Amino acid sequence: MSDDNSSWTRVLSNQTSSGNTAGFEKYPVTETSARYVRITGEGNSANNWNSILETEILDCTDGTPPPVTPPPSGDLDPNVAPSGNFDLLDWTLSIPVDTDGDGKADTIKENELSASYENNEFFFTAADGGMTFKAPVDGAKTSTNTSYTRSELREMLRRGDTSHSTKGVGKNNWVFSSAPSSDQTAAGGVDGTLDATLKVDHVTTTGSSSQIGRVIVGQIHANDDEPVRIYYRKLPGNSKGAIYIAHEPNGGSDSWYDMIGSRSSSASNPSDGIELGEVFSYQIKVVGNTLTVTIMREGKADVVQEVDMSSSGYDAGGQYMYFKAGVYNQNNTGDANDYVQATFYKVENKHQGYAY
Template identity: 65%
Template sequence: MMKNYNKSYLSSLLLGSLALSAIGFTAQASAVTIENSGFENNWDGWADTDPSAISSDSYTGNRAAKITGSSGAFEQTVAVTANTQYELQAYIKGSGTIGAIVAGTSHSASGGGSSYEAVTVSFNSGSATQITLFGQYGSGEGRFDDFSLTETSEPVDPGDGGTTPPAGGQCSTSAELTIVSASDNGTNDGHGPANTIDGDLSNESRWSSNGSGKQITFDLGAEATVDAAQIVWFKGNTRVSYFDIDTSVDGSSWDSAVVSGQSSGTSSSYETVDGFNAQARYVRITGYGNSSNTWNSIIEAKLLGCDQGDIDGGTNPPVEPPTQPPVTGIDLSDWYLGVPVDNNGDGKSDSISENDLVAGYEHPQWFYYAADGGLVFKAPIDAPKTSTNTSYTRSELREMLRRGDESISTQGINKNNWVFSTYSSGDKSAAGGIDGELVSTLKVDYVTTTGSSSQVGRVIIGQIHAKNDEPARLYYRKLPGNSLGSIYLAHEPNGGSDQRYDMIGSSSSSASNPSDGIALGEVFSYSIKVVGHQLTVTIMRDGKADVVQTVDMSNSGYHDGSDQYMYFKAGVYNQNNTGDADDYVQATFYSIVNTHDGYNY
């Protein structure tokens, strides 16, 4: 069934409130089951990324996990109770990082030594009922053993507010606190402190100050119980940052919260530093450079805590914790995912099935739920690809109308794919749908900034794919010297060359800054629609006129009865293979809706 979407509907998808589910109470705290927690059955229950191996040098038993390189990691998804405090523990020898991905936020800790040492991470599950546990490379080779996950508090009913700390100042339920302002002593390089609280995760929106002892201070506007910070470090996946954190009620007298802290060096997402339990209005981070140089650079920061009501005239209530994802936003039942890892060792990127996605699959780097409920897709330049014939990497959904019924082939004119209404009656009866529309709401967070001028800054965010070619590829492109990005459409006739249509700005590699362009972090929507021979692509933005491009496909070679089946794709398909290996593209999707005549979902 195809539907028509208007701006008010799209706005409701984007701006609608995220409702929290009612959470009941359980009896007493208990351990969470982790399959094969000591690796005695090799990698059973875990998904590992090379370079990884099973070692006989173990803490207990006969086996342990071994990670030997910067891309090495392993993970497992487990069920948890919402709004509950947990402690994750593992034993590490050498160097390594363990953690948990909770609603898109990474909570992690690093450790290890010449012999096995216990490393622990504390976190609250918030609204999540499934989380991903992981271990990954630290600053050198590491071995991991005996994972455990234990409840340390009973669930808290959100109806009680969850904002009153128990004796001693510890929050029973943490929420994001509103930061009123950020400041430093003025010695930044032009990347000012306000960039760390603007919600923009692009590299250009950061605070940077060179030298040991440089400080950035966050003001909550009112006194609160602060128990954690979440920080996105600049180049956080390639270097370790060193820091202290102090808190203050008045901005004059300071108490130590974290001494000799360091980031993981392996994550470009939020990293959690917790355990403060401090009554404070001000939180100060002092940087001591990083493992590569003396720069201190933070892209984004959040503070978590409770009891931030009207104190001494302050009016700064906690932000409700996010839920994942909005129920009307993204139904993964009819998609599978291509993700840029090769866990099965077949030389190609892995495909995650519809059933695994519905069961809650996430990858801590390339596919995960963000704190705002959006679904993040990220693809680096240097990573496994879908086949030896593919030039670029992707983190991208592929439409699967079979909805998990693996007795239906992925290819061909069958119930997994759709056809145009100009096809024969036999083809239309055999297909899963007729004609189609893909409507997505998203923001592009980051594009590549290195590589050849013909490829830098470009990413495909939506497609129609046929048997071999693509009737529609929708590009976003922002050049390094421009503050705004362009949108353009490529139509590829069957066996032919691309026909390119500039929609917003120019696709040129030397384009000037588009006057009506779309900035990184700016939310917009697109529609890719086919009815018979006509392809229509529409870009929709609040407060602006729609931008529409139509293409007559009558002579494009897709209507000649040669098994030309169709499927939509959405996510990020990196269109740069010439830049730095760790350069990447990233987008956050808030809604992906696919509809077809004859497809009643």
């Protein structure tokens, strides 16, 4: 490495490739301030020949220290399980392990989750009291219909009352106020708001260019589709990440909306993007057929995206909703132990007719 292309500092030496791939192989180097990079080949195990097809230098920054954002709440206790800091009785948790051998990711139900449940690897209290979710590339999935792992909360308005079914228009789920009046009466709530404050700690840095660095941190799930999914994505060559959302109509194809930066796999570093470790907030709000997503950051203007769902089919009878929050890894092509992780400082769900 060199600042002036004259004086050089060696930051990596005596490394050997696997010799059996034309793809990228990763080699961590000592953190160094530099403008120039030089690679000197010193032969292989048989002769003095080397072949390098392409090189990428990852995780470079302009030298500006990452933002130091204090936790937004000083009353979070780092010495208790997540349920000691957050009301988790109206959530279940999915983690990417299969301890009972049923071929699916484990689900921690409401009563167990709210009774000081924690998992040291995938769901735990951070040193600052936040609630941390982690999901590796390789792990158990929730069903045969998904290709990705998750460590994620699923809203359960029944709050542990198992007399209410988890599915269907009933007291466990909510509906839009554009739904038939009979569904609104039967549901556990009408319309909804999810407020979350979080920081993304880590995203995947290996795998396909179309999947690398992306994670879903919040969503509304319906019977079979998702009225909204909020994505955070930071590409390996960028110091800041983008925020974008997807709206999936009932039985239709996704519509995409860039909110901060671009969802492109070749996007340049977003000048107003969000760095790993930077605290931000989001709000998902539905009133009738109007979906509004707002991204909020201290000292910056809110970024708002409104979606008209009047033609999306969710005002039909039988369509029920629930919020989800955590990390839903959107990369299944990276190294097995590569992972996504986020820490939440606030998760609050509200609905008309729901008392909690």
